[in-house]
Amino acid sequence: MTVREKGYTHWEGELKESRWVWFPLTRLGIKMAFQKRFFKLFYFSTFLPALIFLAGIYISERLEDFRFMLRGSPAFLKITPNYFKIYLSNSLFLFILVLVMIFVGGGLIADDLRFNALQLYFARPLRKIDYVIGKMATLSFFILLLSLVPGVLFILFKLLFAGNLVFLRHYPWLPLAVVGYSLVLTLFFAAYALALSALSRNNRYASLMIFGVYFISDIIFNIFYQNFHHPYLVLLSLKLNLQQVAAGLFGLSPPYAVPWSLSLGVLLGLVFLAFVILQKRIRSVEVVK
């Protein structure tokens, strides 16, 4: 007979250095977001616009059947890149993303700072960049699910409903634009929310800032624009920068007569700033001098 040895047991296995070390963090972040019942409800309701747009695509292929509803304005239902741009950059959609960031992103780093969790993470072979990637991937998951996934589905369904590839032949670059713009959205919002979350140890102040900075930039733009009517002022507004970039990537003329690449530059600059903040704020130990 063998008796199990008492006391501490060793683990028979080998630790591996994986390139995906950050993945468990991402998984945890997603899991924790869905633990909040209110968030689940809210997040699923944010797919409503996507469903409506999907219905629009269906109707566009069956215009004959729905003629009674349209009352002579079928132009709306012409599926062009503009249709995609509207879905992916309308103000409500961007506002929803801000709310998602508040819900998921507000505490993502702030809570770790508050409960001293960083020292637990960094006592493992985890680099700062892994940590940031893990957290960003969490946010990206939620953003991509709302942007990239519906965008790609729209194209697929358009082709399915039409039963031919005419649409793609007209706009062969459209899938690329959808992917590219989704990535810009993701990169910007994830970096923005993380940086603000890292600035405070308090989840709620972080949330307040994620909300406040986004809106203040837009209000300031509005006030200035009322007075100066200078199109370059759009660079002040986070929302409009995103919309400019959307228009640019979808091959449309931007709402304001400013090269969209400038807006892209502003957004990338902010992303860079966000990384600088993250670099400064994420430390395994807080050192007070």
Next chain:
Amino acid sequence: MAIRSLSRQPSGVFWASWRDVFKFYFFLGTHSRRPKLFFLLSLVPLAMAIIFKGSQIIYGYPRFSGLFIYSNMIMMFFLQFLILLLTLFFGTSVCREEVEGKTLPYIVTRPLHKIAFLLGKYTAYTLLVSIMIIFSLTLSFIIMNLDRLGDLSLYKVLLRDGGVLLLGIWCYAALFTFLGVIFKKAIFFGLLFSFGWENIIQYFPGKTQKLAVVHYLKSLLPPLSQEGFPFLLFRLEPTPRGEAILILLGLTFFFLGLSCALFAGKEFIIEA
């Protein structure tokens, strides 16, 4: 055993508590980091004013009068954004800050009347917000009207606007103090209220708009020009001035009273 201070008058303790709590939190508010950030935020309109005026002086543009820009844009920024954000932070802080920072035990084991504590801290924080806002408002006003500072009738506008903002600050802060006493997630509810409810309800026709605090504040201001933000303006059906002031004060007292009653009776369990 002689118990030295037990013989003091209860009302004396109440006022002394209020005074000392007020002093302490005013001191704390001016010595911590977080409020400083909000002070910077409160200076945003001032920066805007400087840019506008500078541009007007140098380029003669924008062509609107200083007063117009001030009352249609800068003042609205204060009213519909800034004071909400600031009171949301400071109002919910009155109670939440102590619970989250776990400093409540230091306070409740001092000879302080609980209601006086709440009122004292509320007074300190709202005064802090008021000072920030009035400071920024006055400077913005002066800068925007640099060309006609001699016109005394102008200052009536400033006084009125200042008064409206103060009423707004004290009322919102009372409301958010109340939210802070009852909810753990006070900020979320506060955000929903300020930028959801307040923003939408005020544009509803008929009596519905009277359910928003901002309705009464706007009733105290002259109707805005259509040129500024046309979308902001439809269908304000103002409440008479006196009534509006009374309702704002009433709301302030109502929410403060409710907060006090709840705070005095509530236990906050602070885990080690």
Next chain:
Amino acid sequence: MEEIKALELKNVSYAYGRIPALREITLSVDKGPIGLLGPNGAGKSTLLRLLLGFLSLQKGEARVMGYDVAQETRRVRQIVGYMPEDESYIPGIDGVTLTALLGELAGMPRQEAMKRAHDVLFYVGLGESRYRLVDTYSKGMRQRLKLAQALVHDPQLLLLDEPTSGLDPQGREEILALIKDIAAHGVQVLVSSHILPDIEETCQEVIILHQGRLAAQGNLQQLKQLDFSLYELKLKGEAEGFLAKLQQQGCRLEKMEEGFWRLYLPSQLSARVIFKLAVEEKVQIRHFVRSQSRLEDLFAQVVGEEE
């Protein structure tokens, strides 16, 4: 073959801004449980943080289990388990998820990490509460959780920063028993503490820090050798005569509390004297312990009591 040292420091200094935390520390310790001792603010936590690479070395060299801290930080972190001093946890998840997550981050496959998380939680005595949210854990449970997460990847070296702080006697005994058991199973343990009996109970080697300097280092038994023997006595009966006679023999006496005395017996005298005098003076010795000169005295001797 040369035996790998558990710890090797050469001229290690560290300062927070202008405030020096560690000054010119050079030492090398063989394997075996190590105690890191010193008053609050002596630099213990700073040293641990340097060993983990949380702070980067400003001066000097440090090796942990043969790995260079500055050059092979990731390797060091893989073989080290760290139990931090302050309260730290990831809010909103249960104990087993937290432990498994940290195991996975250390490089364990996911299923293995989960299995091992259950094992270590049982081992530290959190078996029944492993599915509870860590936010609802009591202080003692959080302490155990911190130990569990440090053990999950079966480290070669376990760094424990104040492992018993805030625990009740039972909890403390249990944690110390765990530490001893872990050390007995071949894990190199380093306990940082200012609680002397903790170190006395678990360690052989000791490093004493004071104001950032190395105050003493070596084998605990040897460090405790002094030129007198120290006894702790509890007396019953009229003790004056007995105590006076002891003093005549050249003993130093120190009153601890009611009925308790500390007796410093010069090395030339035998303990028999004590019993002889006790019988003569009709005093009962109810408690008699040859103390190895308590670490506390050693500490006071090395560090000097500021008053």
Next chain:
Amino acid sequence: MRAVVQTEKLSKYYGNVLGLSDVSVTIEPGVVGLLGPNGAGKSTFLKLITGQLKPSLGEVKVFGQPVWNNPHIFHQIGYCPEIDAFFPDLSGWQFLKEMLRLHHFPEEEARRRAEEVLKFLHLFGDKDRLIRSYSRGMRQRLKIAQAIAHEPQLIILDEPLNGLDPLGRRKVIRLIRRLGEKGQTVIVSSHVLPEIEAMTKRIILIHQGKIFAEGNIHYIRDLIDTHPHIISIKCDRVRELAAALVKEPEVIKIFFTPDPQEIQVETQQRDIFFDRLQQLILQLDLQVEAITSPDDNLQAVFDYLIGEK
């Protein structure tokens, strides 16, 4: 002597979680140790007598008055919380002075007292540093400072020795004893037994929300003296000693332990036993290493009352 704290069937429930149950005690001036394992209800008890919590059942009186929502009484109470939390961005000096100001002391007096107590606790040199940069021990002392600075009659310290190094501990223990000698009432909670023993003889044992025992340590000791007493002896030639002890009528049992140098003896008549033991040591010329009573410390009392033995 007059009762400082008096509770009558005091109970506290958090929802359906038990915090404290049916506690009736009277605490008089001097130092009282409140002992119990983590989660026993010590903090709940201290929070109830400092009016931070409202009793679910029963009542608390401090200086003969209720405490819940009775602010005046706090002139005479000093409380040091267990939590390591402070107001952000203040220096030690500012914190202390402001806390004194909340006692309605005029500025001058607040300064004087803050200065005094900082010196008293050896924090004066660091008074202008931010509390955030204090070490754990300094923060602990600062918390004690704010509890005693207004010279209250009743001082309540929740785990004041947590996080202190030995020297810090000695100082605080000495301080607490001195406060007790001055006639102040000090209630100290702790789970570190030797430290409570070093501070006071009067203890209240609390476990599972109930008071298990109350009074003098020795009194409690005597209470459980009815059960046989075990004495452990470590010396050379233990078997010779055992052989001699077997003949003694007061010895009930002799155990041999895995340690070849140790025996344990059970007796019901300690007085006779210790006399005989000393004589035997001299007769047999034994080299004694230790004589201890494994169950003569607080821990044993504790275990016994809780029923673990």
